[in-house]
Amino acid sequence: MKILTGNDLKTGAVTWWTGVGWSLDVNDAADVGEDGAKIIAREEGVQNVFAAYVIDGEKTAAKDGWTVRPAHIKDRIRALGPTVRPDLTLKPSDPEAVNWVI
Amino acid sequence: MVDVQFRFRDDEAVNDSAVTVDAFTEQTNATAVRIEPGDDARALLPFLDRLRLIEVNFPAWTDGRGYSSARVLREAGFTGEIRAVGDVVIDMLSHLKRCGFDAFAPDKPLNPADAQAAFERWDNVYQATADGRQPIWALRHQS
Amino acid sequence: MYKYDSYDQQMVDTRVAEFRDQVRRRLSGELTEEQFRPLRLQNGLYLQLHAYMLRVAVPYGTLNSAQMTVLGDIADKYDRGYGHFTTRQNIQYNWIKLEDTPDILADLAKVEMHAIQTSGNCIRNISSDQYAGAAADEVVDPRPYAELLRQWSSFHPEFLTLPRKFKIAVIASETDRAAMRLHDIGIKMVRNPAGEIGAQFYAGGGMGRTPMIGPMIREFVPLDQLITYSEACLRVYNRYGRRDNKYKARIKILVHELGKDEYTRQVEEEFAHLLGQGIEPPLAELERIKQYFVDPAFEAGASDELDLSDPDFRLWVERNTHAHKQAGYVIANVSLKPVGGIPGDASADQIRLMAQLAKDYSFDELRVTHAQNIVFPHVKKADLYTLWKALDEAGLGIANLDTLGDIIACPGLDYCSLANARSIPVAQKISERFGSAEKQAEIGELKLKISGCINACGHHHAGHIGILGVDKKGVENYQLLLGGCEGADTSLGKITGPGFDENGIVDAVEKATEVYLSNKQDGERFLDTYRRIGMDPFKEAIYG
Numbered sequence: 001m002k003i004l005t006g007n008d009l010k011t012g013a014v015t016w017w018t019g020v021g022w023s024l025d026v027n028d029a030a031d032v033g034e035d036g037a038k039i040i041a042r043e044e045g046v047q048n049v050f051a052a053y054v055i056d057g058e059k060t061a062a063k064d065g066w067t068v069r070p071a072h073i074k075d076r077i078r079a080l081g082p083t084v085r086p087d088l089t090l091k092p093s094d095p096e097a098v099n100w101v102i
Numbered sequence: 103m104v105d106v107q108f109r110f111r112d113d114e115a116v117n118d119s120a121v122t123v124d125a126f127t128e129q130t131n132a133t134a135v136r137i138e139p140g141d142d143a144r145a146l147l148p149f150l151d152r153l154r155l156i157e158v159n160f161p162a163w164t165d166g167r168g169y170s171s172a173r174v175l176r177e178a179g180f181t182g183e184i185r186a187v188g189d190v191v192i193d194m195l196s197h198l199k200r201c202g203f204d205a206f207a208p209d210k211p212l213n214p215a216d217a218q219a220a221f222e223r224w225d226n227v228y229q230a231t232a233d234g235r236q237p238i239w240a241l242r243h244q245s
Numbered sequence: 246m247y248k249y250d251s252y253d254q255q256m257v258d259t260r261v262a263e264f265r266d267q268v269r270r271r272l273s274g275e276l277t278e279e280q281f282r283p284l285r286l287q288n289g290l291y292l293q294l295h296a297y298m299l300r301v302a303v304p305y306g307t308l309n310s311a312q313m314t315v316l317g318d319i320a321d322k323y324d325r326g327y328g329h330f331t332t333r334q335n336i337q338y339n340w341i342k343l344e345d346t347p348d349i350l351a352d353l354a355k356v357e358m359h360a361i362q363t364s365g366n367c368i369r370n371i372s373s374d375q376y377a378g379a380a381a382d383e384v385v386d387p388r389p390y391a392e393l394l395r396q397w398s399s400f401h402p403e404f405l406t407l408p409r410k411f412k413i414a415v416i417a418s419e420t421d422r423a424a425m426r427l428h429d430i431g432i433k434m435v436r437n438p439a440g441e442i443g444a445q446f447y448a449g450g451g452m453g454r455t456p457m458i459g460p461m462i463r464e465f466v467p468l469d470q471l472i473t474y475s476e477a478c479l480r481v482y483n484r485y486g487r488r489d490n491k492y493k494a495r496i497k498i499l500v501h502e503l504g505k506d507e508y509t510r511q512v513e514e515e516f517a518h519l520l521g522q523g524i525e526p527p528l529a530e531l532e533r534i535k536q537y538f539v540d541p542a543f544e545a546g547a548s549d550e551l552d553l554s555d556p557d558f559r560l561w562v563e564r565n566t567h568a569h570k571q572a573g574y575v576i577a578n579v580s581l582k583p584v585g586g587i588p589g590d591a592s593a594d595q596i597r598l599m600a601q602l603a604k605d606y607s608f609d610e611l612r613v614t615h616a617q618n619i620v621f622p623h624v625k626k627a628d629l630y631t632l633w634k635a636l637d638e639a640g641l642g643i644a645n646l647d648t649l650g651d652i653i654a655c656p657g658l659d660y661c662s663l664a665n666a667r668s669i670p671v672a673q674k675i676s677e678r679f680g681s682a683e684k685q686a687e688i689g690e691l692k693l694k695i696s697g698c699i700n701a702c703g704h705h706h707a708g709h710i711g712i713l714g715v716d717k718k719g720v721e722n723y724q725l726l727l728g729g730c731e732g733a734d735t736s737l738g739k740i741t742g743p744g745f746d747e748n749g750i751v752d753a754v755e756k757a758t759e760v761y762l763s764n765k766q767d768g769e770r771f772l773d774t775y776r777r778i779g780m781d782p783f784k785e786a787i788y789g
Contacts, residue, residue, distance in 0.1 A: 007292060007296075009271075009272070009343065010272070010342060010343055010344050011296065011297075011342045011343070011344075012292060012295075012296035012297035012341065012342065012343060013295070013296060014294070014295055014296075044278070047272070047274055050278040050292075051278065051292055071719075072719055073658070073719060073720075073721065074294070074658060074662075074664075077294060077658055077659065077667075078294050078295065082294075082295065082339075082659040082660055083659055083667065083670065084587055084659050084667075084669045084670060084673070085587075085659075088325055088340075139488075142484075163406070164283055164366070164406050165406065165488060166366075166403070166404070166405065166407060166483055167483060167484055167488075169402060169403040169404075169405075169406070169483070170403055170480055170483050170484050173403055177518070177519075177522055191280065192270075193267065196402070197400075197402035197403075197405055198402075200402035201402050201403055213275070216266075216270070216275075219266065223259060223262075223263055224256075224259060224400070225255060225259070226252055226255060226256070227400070227402075228256070228396045228397060228399055228400065228401070229397060229401055229402070229524065230522070230523055230524040231402055231403070231524075237526075238252045238253075238256075238396070239396075239526035239527070240526075241252070242250070242530065242533065243527055243529050243530060243533075
């Protein structure tokens with residue numbers, strides 16, 4: 001699948017395109033198919049996000065709360081948070097979440 | 103030609119069309135020249151007395167060579183118009199002026215209120231440059 | 246230390262107003278991200294992997310207690326309760342909101358701090374010796390010269406859009422504690438045969454993808470020409486530094502391609518011209534700055550006695566303190582490298598505690614080091630045990646300075662959008678394996694430095710052991726380098742061979758230390774043994 005991600009203009013937070021809006025949870029990410037560039041132009045134009053780009057990813061069977069997996073480690077770290085500070089990640093109470101990144 | 107949006111000179115506007123540095127050195131009657139970022143402003147020094155206008159082009163505002171060009175010209179005593187043209191943005195204005203630019207013709211006209219705020223931003227400055235302002239160190243030690 | 250007058254205060258206040266206006270124009274859509282980016286970078290505001298990041302300048306690494314307290318408060322108020330001290334003696338916050346940044350800058354301005362030119366293609370914060378004004382071996386305190394250069398370089402209208410970033414370091418002793426020759430310009434304050442103080446200039450050093458040790462370009466610049474000479478160096482770079490390729494845009498490439506002699510000739514020509522332009526501040530300005538850097542009121546005749554009966558304290562004194570120029574005083578280093586910790590990170594509480602302790606025991610002064618540690622520059626020996634106890638209770642009392650536990654590491658792929666691999670987990674594993682007091686005593690001084698990409702913020706080229714993280718088809722991979730050094734005998738590390746995975750690199754480090762231990766001669770450090778026996782024995786042990 002093709003996933004669209006960017007950062008919230010005001011807070012800088014990593015966000016994922018859900019098909020209708022933006023979510024902080026990568027698992028909400030929708031497959032944008034060929035529409036990525038079009039959505040980026042519109043969403044950056046209305047100042048919702050910036051630094052948006054399309055990445056490869058895959059829908060996975062639900063495991064430990066994950067259903068969408070970005071293809072590159074950099075985007076998995078963006079999705080989770082810093083692996084060295086589990087308390088500040090998307091899944092602060094799951095010590096195993098770091099293993100999903102690798 | 104793009105309009106001059108801001109000008110800090112009292113003399114008559116210069117409307118001569120600027121030629122390239124290469125063309126200028128071969129064309130003895132030209133009174134206006136345009137410097138590109140890669141041009142050596144010092145090549146013009148022998149001809150300053152017949153120049154009325156030197157345009158300094160900024161194809162991209164993040165290429166800062168034009169600042170040095172303007173200072174080199176002012177340090178050599180050029181008193182004609184130095185005009186910033188091209189990708190001139192609000193946040194450059196006060197710095198350009200400090201380096202000796204006294205006319206500004208941005209490709210995309212700037213918001214006049216923002217531009218005025220930018221020109222007036224710095225009440226004092228740390229360096230002595232081409233604008234003749236007393237730097238802070240001089241103010242600190244004036245007797 | 247330096248205190249702002251009304252002019253300095255007005256400059257930072259004006260910058261806050263300017264940035265507030267820039268943020269307003271960004272949020273209203275007047276500025277696109279492409280237009281805003283260079284502007285925010287000149288205020289130290291990055292976009293990193295998880296959020297905006299703000300880098301706050303600590304000019305030449307010197308801070309007072311009120312400033313340090315505010316750094317802690319910012320971590321609580323606007324971030325997530327911690328900050329990261331960097332290899333350029335600054336601090337950065339990882340979870341900043343764009344909307345908050347003008348207010349953060351305003352908070353900083355209240356204690357004479359800022360984020361001016363901590364990023365972007367301009368002259369960056371000037372770094373210096375963390376022991377300045379305290380070390381016995383300095384010719385003169387380098388900080389007044391660094392402050393003079395700070396003011397000159399702040400908002401210098403000609404040099405805000407250079408080909409690339411520009412880093413300056415100023416030192417004043419034979420022992421180089423600031424990696425001076427790995428800077429775009431390195432300045433060493435020296436005394437000439439006539440007994441006068443002047444500045445020795447080095448240009449074109451740097452790390453990154455093309456590491457270079459800067460050659461000397463001028464043996465002695467008189468003090469009343471310091472700014473003029475600097476301006477000449479910068480003007481030649483601004484006019485002729487490469488702009489066609491971002492990776493070849495640093496001054497080191499210009500100096501290398503022109504050759505040191507030709508670059509120097511051009512600088513001298515520009516310098517001769519600029520001498521007639523009246524751009525040099527009068528010496529009275531330097532004298533004015535100097536008066537802020539006079540020695541604190543040391544107690545005459547303070548005792549040099551130390552009660553070392555507490556063995557943990559004894560170890561810390563041996564490892565983490567340095568001789569002070571004043572009898573009865575000592576320079577104390579706080580290691581921000583607990584075993585298994587994140588190098589350079591400190592919590593808001595720890596930051597405020599260090600601020601308070603500096604007030605109580607170090608004449609209100611602290612330093613940040615390029616090795617991501619904190620220094621109390623002027624501690625009376627009689628207070629040292631009390632200070633250490635207070636630090637130790639807060640997890641800041643570890644004795645590992647310059648050993649394998651005291652690792653420099655960039656934020657790496659855990660935080661940084663440029664990184665190819667994570668640095669911090671590697672640092673944690675190495676410090677866990679080698680961090681015990683026994684291991685450290687056995688191995689002694691060994692500076693290990695880790696970068697998560699070729700940009701080398703973790704100084705891997707200059708580590709006795711360096712580690713470089715790379716991306717190998719989407720998998721983190723780590724290369725090993727040996728033999729780098731950032732001191733007066735600067736050298737660049739060499740890559741041993743093929744890279745390793747995360748566990749493999751830790752094993753490779755262990756093998757390297759084993760080669761050292763079985764080959765070392767009396768008094769040799771790891772680096773000395775490496776320099777004597779060369780790469781081959783290490784290669785054999787690691788790959789054999």
